[in-house]
Amino acid sequence: MRSPAELDDVPWHTLTHAYGSAEDVPELIRALYQDDEDTVDEAIHELYGNIHHQGTVYPASAPAVPFLAHAAHHVPAKREDLLMLLATLADNAPGDTESPRRPGSSVAAICAELARVLPELLPCLDDTDRGVRRAVLRVIAAVAELLPAELRAEVLARIGGLYATDPVAAVRADAMVVRARSGISEVEALDSPLPEVRLAAAVLAAERSGPPYAPRLVEVLTEDGADPDPGDEGFPWPGTASPDQHLTDLLVQDPDAALTVAAGWIAKGDIGSRGSWIARRIMETWRDREPEALDLLLAALPHRRGAGTPAHGLSTIGRWIRHVPKPRTELRDALYEYARTEQEESAGPALLALTHSRDPRALDLVLRRPDPQTLTAAALSFAEAGGRLIPAIRSALAAGATGNEAIDLIGALERFGTAAGQAQPEVIDCLDTGRGAVVAARLLGRIGVPSPQATTVLLRAAASTDPSLNIAAAVAHYRLTGEAEPALRTFETLLATAKGPTHWYLAGLTPLGRAAAPLLPVIEPLLTARYDWTRMAAAEAHHAITGSPDRALPVLADLLSATPVGLSALKALAGIGEVPEHLRPTLRAFAFSPLRLLSDTPFSEDTHPDEELRALAWRLLTAG
Structure with a gap:
């Protein structure tokens, strides 16, 4: 010393x-x-x-x-x-x-x-x-x-x-x-009288053996791990993780053991939401375990009443139930009962979860007390109900929805295809007043309903100082009028003056298709750009313009991986409909891995990125 x-x-x-x-x-x-x-x-x-x-x-x-x-x-x-x-x-x-x-x-x-x-x-x-x-x-x-x-x-x-x-x-x-x-x-420690x-x-035994864990270990972890010692911060596990985190990390390696332990902990009161947390980690880590984990989260909801409301558990169920093709009737019934309560703190998350479950009863509840969040969720789950939902969304936009609410509502209209043209006046007003302007411009182009007011507002937006709005408005104007010149000028300017990665711009021009041919001299050098997202977007744009996969395929094949940019490359390959033979083992790994290869994001509204990776890989494998 x-x-x-x-x-x-x-x-x-x-x-x-x-x-x-x-x-x-x-x-x-x-x-x-x-x-x-x-x-x-x-x-x-x-x-x-x-x-x-x-x-x-x-x-x-x-x-x-x-x-x-x-x-x-x-x-x-x-x-x-x-x-x-x-x-x-x-x-x-x-x-x-x-x-x-x-x-x-x-x-x-x-x-x-x-x-x-x-x-x-x-x-x-x-x-x-x-x-x-x-x-x-x-x-x-x-x-x-x-x-x-x-x-x-x-x-x-x-x-x-x-x-x-x-x-x-x-x-x-x-x-x-x-x-x-x-x-x-x-x-003798495993049979000690001290829990x-x-x-x-x-x-320690689980560390040494690795998964799958022996039944006796699972039994001890279930019985003795439900109520952690409040002073366990000094527990001498390696690394800086807490003992509880260390145990959770071990359990998640064996999903069957983890779900058994989580069920036992939830049955004992789900102290500290530890059983619920394991169930959530299983869904984040392993494919196709959502039904079992959601049943556990449902069983844990009553334990949250003593701590206030089960709102957090309902929100977690809502996040994951949308990825289950056919949620169990018992789960949907429980969500319906929570959604009907007068406790808004619980009713709101429960209604969202019920809506994500695609239960028909949710639609009536959403329309009874519509708000931007539930209307957006309903559009994702009930695209066939545009006749009932579009008027409600129009009313919400006309009432002055702004910020993310306006963005979500306009994005929800896209789910209804050409029927969303009914909302063109409200969408034009959103673009004209700057409420969700980028998505409003994009939707006007996709609705495909030309009108003097729409084209005038889009041309004005195309002159904005916001590059994202420039692109969305210029492309929408082209889609409505067939006039490529304003869009080409927009892209020429943006690509010529860009000081950083240009993939956002390149991704925007693909709807122009062959009309963007004058931009090829700018796009072709970007096929070998240092930044992977730029190469990916350049390859996709090159194929959209030329119709030939010859230059795009090698670039996209090189980028294929279980990463966000790799998923985008896979989407582009699926759009082309071709995949080099040497990538088939990679596609099989994507399609058949029991582990999730990509994590969920706040932006994946209806499809988990990992599920999209798996589905696209399977589609390309079976197509060939």
Whole structure:
């Protein structure tokens, strides 16, 4: 250990942390010894932010270790916090590239310093505060493999004493984990009379075995994991994840086990929404598990009443039920009952979920109390009901809907095809008044109903200073009139003056088709652009203009991957209807993977990107 008197012996000005020079570190360490608790807490907070920042450590981190150890020894009121700071600095997981044994790794110097001062921290194992004992066990777990053999044997023997006799079950569990990570297996731990020890042993066993997990492990995790110890922040798992997150991450690797555990936790009250969270993670991670997970979320809804309302759970159901082809009747009936209640906090999310489930009863409820969000959802689910929904959407637009509400309502009209032409007056007014102007311009072109008022407003919008509106209005004008010149001028100007990636512009010109042929000299060089989105959009535009896939196919094939740009390339390939033979294994991986390869986004209103990836891959495979 090093006392504050030695702080000036370290050349802090030559060291750095998250915010630059480490010259402020001595002042923060001295502040740890102040009598004012707020000052000490602020110093600890600052140290967490600079010598350890979001999981990263710095050149100034290791030199601070012996000083922090001294403070932990001499500032008993903050001993737990300081020990946890030391443990966090030294965090490393088995198999990490940032191993403490790897010379030059960022954590190696920290662990070396901590191993040197550890003997002076061992008295903390006898501290009367359970949090301190747990924190020092976390410190030991980080550096046990670096200790000299004799010291390591002594440390593990003392930890064995804690495992056998500590009055706090959570401390015994921690001690068992540290010994297990050091190669000392407590074979009886899985059958311990202490649930905390059983749970820790089951997690360790799951780590070692990997999925699928043995029935006995699943049983223990179900029975003993439902109600976590409120003081488990000191649990000596590797890395900076909380014990609960670590357990969830393990469970999600085995969806059958995870759903079993989640069902057990929900049956016991879904404490902390932990069972619900696992169900949600399963849907985010694995394909085709939504029906089972949604049943669990439904079972968890009553447990939310005590905490206010089940609104959050209903919102989660609403997000995922739209991806289930045929939601169960029991689930839809439950949503209907929630949607009929007078509790608006629950009724709103329930009605959205019911609408996303495509239950016919939702349509009447939406029209009884229409609002932009439910009308938009209804347009997605009931495109055949345009005769009832279009008047309601027109009324909402005429009433002055603005911002995202206007954007969503105008976008919803597109679902009704040419029938949306009934709303042309309201859409023209939105474009003219700048309410959702880009989507309004786009819809006017797609409706395909020419009128002097529409073409005049579109020409005026095409002269806007907003490039997105320029493009949408110019293309819509072309679609209504067949006059390509205004659109060509717009694209020529935008492509000539662009200072960054041009894919947004290129994507907009594909509706022009062969009429955009004069732009080919600008587009062809972009087929080899450095930015992947630009190459993708250039390939799509080139095919739209020329009708030939020869130049586009190699570019799109090269971009094909389970990424957003790769999905766009796959859509373009599907539009062309051809796929190079060497891509068929990739398409089979997309089509048959049990894991989700793409995550959902807030912008995927009706189709999950991963489902779109799978469907397009399957379509191309079966077409050939």
